[in-house]
Amino acid sequence: xxxxxxxxxxxxxxxxxxxxxxxxxxxxxxxxxxxxxxxxxxxxxxxxxxxxxxxxxxxxxxxxxxxxxxxxxxxxxxxxxxxxxxxxxxxxxxxxxxxxxxxxxxxxxxxxxxxxxxxxxxxxxxxxxxxxxxxxxxxxxxxxxxxxxxxxxxxxxxxxxxxxxxxxxxx
Amino acid sequence: xxxxxxxxxxxxxxxxxxxxxxxxxxxxxxxxxxxxxxxxxxxxxxxxxxxxxxxxxxxxxxxxxxxxxxxxxxxxxxxxxxxxxxxxxxxxxxxxxxxxxxxxxxxxxxxxxxxxxxxxxxxxxxxxxxxxxxxxxxxxxxxxxxxxxxxxxxxxxxxxxxxxxxxxxxxxxxxxxxxxxxxxxxxxxxxxxxxxxxxxxxxxxxxxxxxxxxxxxxxxxxxxxxxxxxxxxxxxxxxxxxxxxxxxxxxxxxxxxxxxxxxxxxxxxxxxxxxxxxxxxxxxxxxxxxxxxxxxxxxxxxxxxxxxxxxxxxxxxxxxxxxxxxxxxxxxxxxxxxxxxxxxxxxxxxxxxxxxxxxxxxxxxxxxxxxxxxxxxxxxxxxxxxxxxxxxxxxxxxxxx
Numbered sequence: 423x424x425x426x427x428x429x430x431x432x433x434x435x436x437x438x439x440x441x442x443x444x445x446x447x448x449x450x451x452x453x454x455x456x457x458x459x460x461x462x463x464x465x466x467x468x469x470x471x472x473x474x475x476x477x478x479x480x481x482x483x484x485x486x487x488x489x490x491x492x493x494x495x496x497x498x499x500x501x502x503x504x505x506x507x508x509x510x511x512x513x514x515x516x517x518x519x520x521x522x523x524x525x526x527x528x529x530x531x532x533x534x535x536x537x538x539x540x541x542x543x544x545x546x547x548x549x550x551x552x553x554x555x556x557x558x559x560x561x562x563x564x565x566x567x568x569x570x571x572x573x574x575x576x577x578x579x580x581x582x583x584x585x586x587x588x589x590x591x592x593x
Numbered sequence: 594x595x596x597x598x599x600x601x602x603x604x605x606x607x608x609x610x611x612x613x614x615x616x617x618x619x620x621x622x623x624x625x626x627x628x629x630x631x632x633x634x635x636x637x638x639x640x641x642x643x644x645x646x647x648x649x650x651x652x653x654x655x656x657x658x659x660x661x662x663x664x665x666x667x668x669x670x671x672x673x674x675x676x677x678x679x680x681x682x683x684x685x686x687x688x689x690x691x692x693x694x695x696x697x698x699x700x701x702x703x704x705x706x707x708x709x710x711x712x713x714x715x716x717x718x719x720x721x722x723x724x725x726x727x728x729x730x731x732x733x734x735x736x737x738x739x740x741x742x743x744x745x746x747x748x749x750x751x752x753x754x755x756x757x758x759x760x761x762x763x764x765x766x767x768x769x770x771x772x773x774x775x776x777x778x779x780x781x782x783x784x785x786x787x788x789x790x791x792x793x794x795x796x797x798x799x800x801x802x803x804x805x806x807x808x809x810x811x812x813x814x815x816x817x818x819x820x821x822x823x824x825x826x827x828x829x830x831x832x833x834x835x836x837x838x839x840x841x842x843x844x845x846x847x848x849x850x851x852x853x854x855x856x857x858x859x860x861x862x863x864x865x866x867x868x869x870x871x872x873x874x875x876x877x878x879x880x881x882x883x884x885x886x887x888x889x890x891x892x893x894x895x896x897x898x899x900x901x902x903x904x905x906x907x908x909x910x911x912x913x914x915x916x917x918x919x920x921x922x923x924x925x926x927x928x929x930x931x932x933x934x935x936x937x938x939x940x941x942x943x944x945x946x947x948x949x950x951x952x953x954x955x956x957x958x959x960x961x962x963x964x965x966x967x968x969x970x971x972x973x974x975x976x977x978x979x980x981x982x983x984x985x986x987x988x989x990x991x992x993x994x
Contacts, residue, residue: 434762434851438959439966443938447612447642448649450619462961482763485796486959487938488698490616490714511767511798512698516714562600562730578720579624 423541423550426474426502429467430536433480437513439463440484440492449491452498459495473500476542478534480506483524484513493517503542505549505558507531518565519574525549530556597733597830607634607668607686608721609695611677612641615653617696618660620719629664630725636668637661638680643672643933646941675906675932678702678790678874683908685815689804690823694718694727699874699956701793704800705785706808707822709769711799732798733832734769734825739776741840746991748884749784750876750954750974752776753791754845756837758855766796768832771825776839777802782811783878790875791956794852844990846952847972850960858977858989866950866971869894869982871922872903872930873937876954876975879912885979886918888993889925895985900927901943903935927982939963952978952987 439462441455449455460467477496483506484492493516496504503523517524523544530549533556534540540551549556561569571577595601610617614637621629629635637657645651654672661669674680678699681687689707693700696718703710713727721727737756757764770792777785785802792800802808804822812820844858871877871885882904894900902922904910910932913919919929936943937955945951945964950971953963958970973981976990983993 434853436851436959438939438957438962442961444940444944444964446938447615447653447940448647450616462966482766482796485762486698486957488696488700488712488714489613490716493714508763508766510763510796512712512714515717519714519716574716574720575620575623578723582624582626582723 423543424474424502425539425541426472426476428476428478428534428536428538428540429471430534431463431477431479434482434485435463435479436486437484437489437492438486441489441495443487446489446491452494455491455495456498459499468499471499471501474502475500476540477501477504478506478531479504480531481508483509485510488512490516490520493520493522497522505530505534518568521569521573525558527556527558595731597731599731600728601731602726602728603692604725605634605694605721605727606691607636607693608718609636609638609677609681609693609697609700610718611638611697612650612653613696613715614657617715617719617722618656620716621722624719624723626723629722632664632666633668634725635666635722636681636686637666638670638674638677639672640676641934641938642940643931672933673907675904675909676874676877676934679877679905679909682706682786683815683906685812685817688812688816688818688820689808690821694721698793699790701797701800702786702790702874704789704792705782705802707802707804709799712793732767732769734771734829735765736771736773736831736834738774738834738836739772739839740774740836741776741838742779743776743839743842746976746994747842747844748974748976749780749787751842751845752837752839753788754847754855754972755842756835757791757795757853758845758847760795760835762794762851762853763796765792767798769799769801770795770797771801773803778805781880782807783880786878787875794956844974844977846977846987847958849958849969849971852956852958852972858987861987862989864971864987865985866952866981866987867898868943868945868949868951869898869900869978870903870936870943870951870953870955871900871975871978872905872935873955874905875956877903877905877909879909879916881954881975882909882913882918882922883916885975886921888976888979888990889927889983890921892925892983894926894982898982898985899943900982901930901935902927903930904932906932936963952981954978
């Protein structure tokens, strides 16, 4: 398990303040995206974030645009997970498709404070902060395969290879 | 027959992308298949930064044009057509009962025609190009019943802002929103598109209006494919039913920096701003430009307000041109932009400096969206923005009607 510190934000953290629209068609490299992560919410974040850190937020994290960079930039910045009371639908899918763990826990969202040190036990569904332990619900079966494959592109690649092999066998 | 909560794999009827097709192409190449599975289902509409405002955008567009040629994608709309949600509807891919996935959050717009249409990310579109499949969780449905008659000076935008303000930006997270009731049926197709478009701002997966005579009339001249009207079961289960009498709804404004920070115009009257934007995929149709022209006719916009007009498509642009609407707007001092997304997402054509304020008919007012993080965005109807542009401060449009 990796230890990281908490960056805490409020409700309705939207995609524009996670990753500004003016960069969505010009920045393609993850390292470049990371430099602008949360730029319009917390200009200090990108300068001071360290690998393994965790974002903790309130309800409806990632609302707004479908831009995937809002998940990609956090992953590239080294964020190991986002913990929130709830996630906006498209953000939730995007994060899973890119392999950024998104964990739903109202209790952790309330209790964790900026700078707290946390560890995440993904297999056991536990967030551990000092003596406190918060449970998060396991992800739906339908998405576990995507995460296990390392994201949707890898998942699809394997699926297509399997299908092609099956077709060749028949032929 | 499916039920809310089930996860199903579907083959969508159409999948939309826009300038972000350039990034999707990159992801698609990583999958390792040579050809897209169903080229006729791919719809690509360049609209976000058109014409290209810088070399990087030009390269994106070029990459897309080359891919379209390589893969024989028949439904490609280059920069002259307009905003994807308007163009896809006019080109009649938005048909009742169709499943449409789009790499844009406002894909919900096609629910105005009784389609199931939802936004997804780029990577998912790349995967659909390869497989013609996507997994979806069947959403619960939130029903919004609209009764009564809108007062003069009040439009669909005010109704949806009021609903979002009352219920919050995540009220419909992951849900389908069905707009129904006599006031929904009274609405024009253009107005229904406003509600379905902004259902995304309540977190909705999709919006839905039951197709009726107005829908069929719109489709009569346009539909290129067969379609099947899908309606709610009489015994359908709803997560909740929200009821509104639109008669009592006043003009509304969403204040910075969230779409659910909504106040009636009389409460925020007098707030000054530097730029006005009338148009976009939310409010860039003929009825929107016409009401603005009605208010601005023979008058001049305030000298300290830059008033931008952004028709949603070339078809709208031409209709407004023929109706004399663009002439009135131009004579009053408005800048007529080419159909496209313009400054709405903060990339070009009217970016805000620190300390500047915009009053816009678009759908999002998140901090920094249209430029500096020190700028502010207020959202309102075309009538409110036009009346306010005359006075240089937020103004109740009812005094001009």
